[in-house]
Amino acid sequence: MGRHTCLYDLHLALGARMVDFNGWDMPVAYGSQIDEHHAVRRAAGVFDISHMCVVDLSGARTRELLAGLLANDVGRLSIAGRALYSCMLNDHAGVIDDLIAYYLAEDYFRLVVNAGTRDKDMAWIGAHAERLDVKLLERRDLAMLAVQGPQARERCATLLNSEAACGAMALKPFFGAQLGEWFIARTGYTGEDGFEIMLPAGEAGSVWQRLNAAGVRSCGLGARDTLRLEAGLNLYGNDMDEQTQPFESGLGWTVAFEPPGRDFIGRAALEQIRAHGSERKQVGLVLDERAVLRSHQRVLVEGGGEGEVTSGTFSPMLGRSIGLARVPAATADAVQVEVRGRLLPARVVQPPFVRHGRVLIAT
């Protein structure tokens, strides 16, 4: 039996089909995952993401710690509440994890890391934190809900008192704030507007039900995956891991080489790769045939070379299959993918496929 979030019993009561996700029993869907997907694109949906790991870092040298651990630059965080998406790399520039860091105060940052990487992340961060006298506190007392969709923010606001509602509605994208007992951030993993809310675990069930009553649909990990893939967002373990570096995973934009003096772990290896040029790159794929791209399918590139689909699914918005793939750097605009023993032509595109309810790819 896997681990349960504080919402486990509610998921069962709502009729969810449960699956194992990195050792956690999580809802994959409550009914049709495609209907859940459309609910988020058109209105609002709520996801239980309490399996993710929230870690608070405190101590005078917290910023210094993160400046060394993260490939993106926490020096860019000058306004309290600001969030930063970053990779955490090893010495070879392999991706240990991708995470969000919130700057809350000079001696207090919050990280949200993946469930499946929790143990190694805690060990890695902990080992470096000790030297700088930074304390780690894992916040298993908090539940985390992602409320996403064009109507998500307004519907969340109806659950808050007027002061907190004003504070929440005033949040700019990629900012968070502690509003009473809740930490509310205007972040997400769907390509839609919305909030990620960290709140005391004991409140999560009643909040979920009040969101449902306010017209926010319960959504499972199935819809979360199709939404993030349409939004062109990577999934750790599929699209990047310790064997791959950010430049071949579509994450070059998250690497901050400026200022030149910031000596983060993985920097030397990344500079070497940058000097020679990455041999592989990440691309988006669209399949116009009636078949579905899946991770690990072989990608054949015209003129030689091979790659691999790292994530694939059916896109409810495009009505056809989309995917992310790692391919040779010289790959042009057409490839073939081996799908169940057949070679099918696929179009190479620049993700995202969908943003804010709109399809961005020619169909």
Place this chain on the structure above:
Amino acid sequence: MSKIPPELKYTSSHEWLKELPDGNVEVGISDHAQEALGDLVFVELPEIGRQLAAGEACAVVESVKAASDIYAPVAGTVTAVNEQLTRTPELVNRDPYGGGWMMRLKPATPATAAALLSAADYQAVADEG
């Protein structure tokens, strides 16, 4: 709980079979199977006239999550396929024993259905996952 109509026959690979009055049989996948697959997005059906051996892979259903082969429950010739599934594969999710039927076969030999599972036997298979 998934539905398992008592009047149908089943296979351990989750197909159902209905004996039609004209001697043909209708084939689809069980409620348990559609539930496990999740939302179907593509259904690939055999050509009419194709001769199938019992247990032969003859159709493919693909959900958001995974692709799965469908096997002929009995030997026979394909006499009809449910063309509606090409445009609306979700019929299999909504109505697996009715509008979600996949194909009709003329069995090669009569009474071949005897080797199939009863609803009670299939219940045991479904309970195992």
